[in-house]
Amino acid sequence: MPAVTVDNPLILPRVATPDPAVARPVLSVVTAPEGYEGEGFPVRRAFAKVNQKYLDPFIMMDQMGEVDYAAGEPKGTPWHPHRGFETVTYIIDGTFIHQDSHGGGGVITDGDTQWMTAGSGLLHIETPPESLVMSGGLFHGLQLWVNLPAADKMIAPKYQDIRGGNVKLLASQDGGALIRLIAGDIAGYQGPGATHTPITMIHLSVNPGAQVTLPWRSDFNGLAYGLAGSGSAGVERRPFHMGQAVVFGEGDSLTIRADVTQDSRSANFEVVLLGGLPIREPVAHYGPFVMNSHRELQQAMEDFQAGRLGTIPAGAN
DSSP states (O other), X not given: OOSSOOSOGGGSOEEOOOSSOOBOOEEEEEEOOEEEETTTEEEEETTTTSOHHHHTTEEEEEEEEEEEEOTTOOOOOOOEEEBSEEEEEEEEESEEEEEETTSOEEEEETTOEEEEEXXXXXXXXXXXXXXXXXXXXXXXXXXXXXXXXXXXXXXXXXXXXXXXXXXXXXXXXXXXXXXXXXXXXETTEEOSBOOSSOEEEEEEEEOTTOEXXXXXXXXXXXXXXXXXXXXXXXXXXXXXXXTEEEEEOSSSEEEXXXXXXXXXXXXXXXXXXXEEOOOOSOOEEETTEEESSHHHHHHHHHHHHTTTTOOOOTTOO
């Protein structure tokens, strides 16, 4: 890990350390509970212990794996519905095949991202390819749910296929961190993901002992999640590690530092950074539906049961 990288970050555009800047304090560090999703693949519920007021506009995020499957073990999800939000699936290692009832689909692997706007509703499925099921192998990824405001919840579904090679690669000011900008902007640089709800999504690799301070929109929230390795958050150097989420307070910059010594599984401290413009609307969330009221949830279920969220394409798995 990770698949999308460069041998020498010093050749990349640099993101200067903001000066002056108001450093975001660390409000809390929480450990993600572990569970299973779909047909039984292991996940960590990254934000399960974070108060929703600090998550908005995000609903949840699952870290899928990291798991090294034996032959016959890889699993996915069955066909299921979504309405009212966007799913972002980022594959770091391994392969998933996506297909949906609105015509979206493709293979996502090794640094690719699929961005599915469920909007008014669709059915979709994510499965490992037959070759991975037969051989086994490493699988590691994320799925993030991004809320849509009430005005956009019933828009037409959309699918974005973001190849790993299209991710904007940047370096910290001293080259000690590699910044993969998947969506949003940082210091005037733009990621490839097009979002209805303004957000920034970054996969950060910080060299052992290095520190990076990034400018961060003051009207966004600020979250970090450890994918691998260990380090600290904020200028106060609050420790966190793989499987832990950090909630930042207000300010216009955030800081991540990698421990000098990393574990044998990861050369660097791997961190996902997220920020978004809060929607500040009521959230009614049940299973695969994210709406604004319980009546809208009931309508979503009725529409699904009546087949109005789409049908499984002919010949699909």
